[in-house]
Amino acid sequence: MANYEVADGVSLPRCLMYSHYKQHCREHKLEPVNAASFGKIIRSIFINLKTRRLGTRGNSKYHYYGIRIKNDSILNSYGEEFSHPNRSKQISIQPNQPETVSCTENYENHIKFIGVPPKVFPKFQPLKIPEGFDLPEAITVEDVEHFSSSYLNHCVGIVYAVGLLNFPEVEGLWQSFWQGVGLTSKAYKNKLCKEYRKREDSSQDEQEDIAGSEDKHVPKEVLHPMCEFEWVQEWVKVIDYSVYQMLIDIVMPDVLHPIPGSLTQMIRNFAKNMETVMLHALSGLPVKFLQAKCVAANAFAQTLRRYTSLNHLAQAARAVLQNSHQISQMLADLNRVDFTNVQEQASWVCGCSDAAVAELEKSFKGALEQQQGLEGWAAWLKNVVDQRLAPFTNKPEFPQHAKYFLLNWSFYCSMVIRDLTLRSAASFGSFHLIRLLYDEYMYYLVEQRVAKFRNTDPVVVMGECITLHQTMIKKCEEASKQVFSEHTQPMEPSSLSTPGNTSSLYDPNDQGDDDDSFDSEDDDSHQLTSLDTVVSGKTIPYLNKDSKTYSKTAPRAGSHEHVQVKVEPRDHSNSAFNFDETEEEHTAKRPCVSNSMDEATTRLIMSRVTGHAVPVT
Numbered sequence: 001m002a003n004y005e006v007a008d009g010v011s012l013p014r015c016l017m018y019s020h021y022k023q024h025c026r027e028h029k030l031e032p033v034n035a036a037s038f039g040k041i042i043r044s045i046f047i048n049l050k051t052r053r054l055g056t057r058g059n060s061k062y063h064y065y066g067i068r069i070k071n072d073s074i075l076n077s078y079g080e081e082f083s084h085p086n087r088s089k090q091i092s093i094q095p096n097q098p099e100t101v102s103c104t105e106n107y108e109n110h111i112k113f114i115g116v117p118p119k120v121f122p123k124f125q126p127l128k129i130p131e132g133f134d135l136p137e138a139i140t141v142e143d144v145e146h147f148s149s150s151y152l153n154h155c156v157g158i159v160y161a162v163g164l165l166n167f168p169e170v171e172g173l174w175q176s177f178w179q180g181v182g183l184t185s186k187a188y189k190n191k192l193c194k195e196y197r198k199r200e201d202s203s204q205d206e207q208e209d210i211a212g213s214e215d216k217h218v219p220k221e222v223l224h225p226m227c228e229f230e231w232v233q234e235w236v237k238v239i240d241y242s243v244y245q246m247l248i249d250i251v252m253p254d255v256l257h258p259i260p261g262s263l264t265q266m267i268r269n270f271a272k273n274m275e276t277v278m279l280h281a282l283s284g285l286p287v288k289f290l291q292a293k294c295v296a297a298n299a300f301a302q303t304l305r306r307y308t309s310l311n312h313l314a315q316a317a318r319a320v321l322q323n324s325h326q327i328s329q330m331l332a333d334l335n336r337v338d339f340t341n342v343q344e345q346a347s348w349v350c351g352c353s354d355a356a357v358a359e360l361e362k363s364f365k366g367a368l369e370q371q372q373g374l375e376g377w378a379a380w381l382k383n384v385v386d387q388r389l390a391p392f393t394n395k396p397e398f399p400q401h402a403k404y405f406l407l408n409w410s411f412y413c414s415m416v417i418r419d420l421t422l423r424s425a426a427s428f429g430s431f432h433l434i435r436l437l438y439d440e441y442m443y444y445l446v447e448q449r450v451a452k453f454r455n456t457d458p459v460v461v462m463g464e465c466i467t468l469h470q471t472m473i474k475k476c477e478e479a480s481k482q483v484f485s486e487h488t489q490p491m492e493p494s495s496l497s498t499p500g501n502t503s504s505l506y507d508p509n510d511q512g513d514d515d516d517s518f519d520s521e522d523d524d525s526h527q528l529t530s531l532d533t534v535v536s537g538k539t540i541p542y543l544n545k546d547s548k549t550y551s552k553t554a555p556r557a558g559s560h561e562h563v564q565v566k567v568e569p570r571d572h573s574n575s576a577f578n579f580d581e582t583e584e585e586h587t588a589k590r591p592c593v594s595n596s597m598d599e600a601t602t603r604l605i606m607s608r609v610t611g612h613a614v615p616v617t
Contacts, residue, residue, distance in 0.1 A: 001045070001323075001325065002070075002073070003020070003069060003070055003073040003074070003075050004017075004046075004067055004068065004069060004070065004073075005067070005068060005070050006046060006066060006067060007066065007067065007068045008066060010065075010066070010067070010068045011052060011054060011063040011064060011065045011066075011067075012063060012064050012067050012068060012069070013061055013062075013063050013064075014035075014039070014051075014061070014062045014063060014064055015061065017042065017064065018035050018038055020075050021038055030258070031258040031259065031260055031261075031315070033312075033315045033316055033319075034261055037312070037315065037316035040316060040429065040433065041316065041319045041320060042064070043429060044320055044323075044326060044427075044429045044430045044433070045323060045325070045326060046064075046066075046067055047426050048066065049064055049065070049066055049067060050064070050065040050066055051063070051064065051065065052065040106165045106262075106266065107164055107165045107166070109260070109262070110165060110259075110260060110262075110263045110266075113257070113259045113260065113263055114163075114165070114250055114251055114253065114263075115163075115249050115250040115251075115253035116163060116250065117159045117160055117163040117196065117246070117250060118159075118246070121156055121159075122242070124152050124155075124239055124242065125235075125238075126145070126148045126149070126152075127144060127145075127147065127148035127151075127232065127235050129141065129144055129231075130231050133229075133231070136225060138221065138222070138225065139222055139225060139226060143218075143222045143226070144226070146216075146218055146222075147218050147222070147223065147226055147232075148235075150177065150184070150185045150186065150217075150218050151177065151185070151236070151239065152239070153185040153186045153188075153189045154173055154176070154177040154185040154188070154189070155239060155240075155243045156189045156193075157169075157173050157185060157188045157189035157192050157193075158170055158173050158243060158247070159243060159246050159247065159250070160189070160192035160193055160195075160196050161173060161192055162247045162250055162251065163196055163250050164192065164195060164196055165266065166192075167266070167270050169192065170270075170274075171277050171281060172188070173185070173188055174277070174278060174281035174282070175281045175484075176188050176217075177217075177218070178223070178281055178282050178285065178484075179220075179281065179283075179484045180217035180218070180219075180220065184216055184217055185217075220284075223285075224284065224285060224286070227285050227286050227289040228286050228288075228289070232289075233288065233289050233292045236289075236292070236293070237292050237293075237295075237296055240293065240296040240297075241296055241299075241456075241457055241459055241460045241463060242457065244296060244297075244299070244300035244303075244457075244459050245457035245458065245459045245460075247300070248300070248303055248304065248307070248458075248459060251263075251267050251304070252267070252304070252307045252308070252311070255307050255310050255311050255314070255441075255444060256310075256311065256314045256374060256375070256378055256441075257311075258311075258314075258315050258318075259311060264308050264311065264312065267304055267308055268304070268305060268308055270304070271300070271301040271302075271304040271305050272301070274297060274300075274301060275294055275297050275298065275301065275472070276475075278293065278294075278297055279294070279475055279476065279479040280479070280484075281484070282479060283479050283480075283482040283483065283484040284479075284480065284481075284482060284483055284484055285479075285480060286480060287476050287477050287480045290476040290479055290480055291468060291473065291476050294468055294472055294476060295463060295466050295468060296463055298463075298466050298468070298472075299459050299460075299462040299463035299466050300459055302462060302466075303458070303459050303462050306440070306443075306444075307444075309440065310437075310440045310441060310444060313433075313436055313437040313440055314374060314437060314441075316433060316437075317374065317433050317434050317437045318373070318374045320430050320433060320434065321371075321372070321373055321374055321377060321434070322373055324371055326427065326430055327368060327371050329426055329427045329430075330368060330427040330430055330431060331365065331368045331369060332427075333420060333423070333425035333426060333427045333428075333431070334364075334365060334368065334416075334420075334431075335365075336423060336425070337416055337419045337420065337423075338419065339357070339358075339361050339416075341419075342412070342415045342416060342419060343357050343358075345415060346411060346412055346415050349411060350407075350408040350411055350412070352408055352412075356388075357412070360384065363380070363384070367380050377434075377438075378441065381438060381441055381442060381445065382445060385405070385442065385445045385446065385449065388405050389401065389402055389405060389449060393453075398450070398453050399450045399453065399454070402446045402449060402450050403446075405446065406442060406443060406446050409439075409442055410439060413435050413438070413439065416431075417431060417432065417435055447461055447462070
């Protein structure tokens with residue numbers, strides 16, 4: 001608000017405004033949000049802002065219409081590089097030669113945002129043979145002890161690898177232990193421990209060797225049969241959950257603290273690819289063992305994705321919560337909500353008392369009036385959770401009541417958002433954003449409270465509700481039948497992952513995909529022609545936006561037939577925006593289908609949608 005003002009008849013390039021914001025973040029040593037989140041913040045502040053596409057043919061860009069830089073703003077003194085924010089990048093980076101970032105640089109760039117491995121690792125319970133269990137002749141008690149100590153060394157090595165943000169080493173550690181490739185687990189652990197101490201330049205004592213550990217691989221003729229035993233599977237699962245929780249505490253020590261987008265993407269890529277790469281490294285092991293490993297890994301990956309999403313929401317909402325004008329508008333809109341009507345409708349479903357709801361309403365409005373920042377709201381939400389769950393703290397039904405609280409919270413929030421929507425509240429966008437954040441953070445808080453009640457790790461709570469998808473079960477069966485080879489690539493990602501994943505746990509050039517990167521602002525080089533075509537009163541919507549072939553199943557005479565339409569990218573050279581043309585007018589004028597579609601194809605589509613033959617004109 002100090003640099004921009006509303007003005008009719010003027011426009012400002014979106015990329016220029018975002019460049020100003022990034023420069024501000026650099027000057028104040030802040031981590032900027034991505035372009036999409038920044039756009040949402042701008043629209044929440046300047047409510048009636050419009051978007052127009054301006055420029056000459058082939059060079060049109062999106063502009064914010066109705067806003068300008070103030071005459072006395074410091075932004076007017078910025079150099080010409082802000083008119084072309086991508087110029088320096090185009091000069092310094094050659095086409096098809098992406099910059100690569102080493103693991104050392106990753107660690108140095110992100111060290112202040114991550115936690116550290118524990119100086120003293122917890123004393124994991126060693127693997128013990130159940131009473132009355134007779135080992136096969138091929139497996140001795142010494143083999144069981146060797147397996148136990150080697151696996152614990154292997155896990156410590158994984159913690160150090162992630163602590164160094166050296167995600168490719170995790171794949172090497174898996175192959176080392178499960179396939180006997182390369183260094184032994186003990187040697188691998190000592191190598192990574194020394195590297196970590198060297199990077200940290202600390203006097204941390206070297207981790208003591210685990211009792212009974214030998215500097216050799218566990219033979220496959222011992223390893224594979226042991227993994228058939230249920231007590232071995234259960235022990236490995238318990239150790240895995242403990243290690244995964246340590247990894248979460250390292251890469252996401254504070255879910256609300258800003259972290260760079262590059263670190264977020266690294267974490268999400270790691271979570272996205274780890275199951276596929278792990279199954280490749282565990283090829284040939286028993287199916288049930290692989291499924292148990294995948295359940296724990298899936299819980300870990302889902303937790304990482306949730307926490308990074310929560311962190312992303314927190315940074316997007318931070319600016320809104322610090323804007324006094326927007327907070328005042330939210331409070332004015334909230335005071336118009338009929339909470340009596342909300343309570344009357346919600347009480348039938350939730351059964352919450354009128355006094356409890358009235359107290360929460362008063363508390364929320366009070367916090368809004370105080371214009372607390374993100375940290376203040378986090379403390380408020382923690383207090384709400386603790387107050388509502390306090391009566392059940394020492395009762396066995398605590399986890400169930402915690403789940404009921406989450407459901408009731410979500411239902412009441414939905415009712416309030418519905419009321420704001422029907423009233424066309426000016427601050428609806430801001431309410432929607434913070435509602436998403438508060439829901440996610442409430443989930444996080446309840447998960448932590450339930451884990452504390454059960455004296456376990458939060459990732460274990462998540463793992464209890466994991467059921468492997470049928471496709472992943474099939475992948476486990478296929479991996480169990482395969483023979484591992486260092487020269488073969490990991491299996492193609494299953495349908496649980498997005499096609500096109502890289503096979504490595506972390507590719508520094510992998511920018512993620514639709515599932516693992518957050519939405520960005522509109523990019524005119526990636527937009528496709530709209531297929532929202534109205535034919536005889538019926539709409540053909542476009543589907544499957546990741547493909548250039550769009551599908552529609554339309555009823556015809558009681559049957560279902562599949563219609564496919566080929567779509568061409570928008571050709572900006574054929575039409576240019578003039579200054580007074582809105583984006584909606586431009587959308588209405590552009591062609592709806594490919595120019596290559598002939599008249600017969602058009603008649604076929606119309607006939608299948610309407611159910612009647614279309615005569616030749």
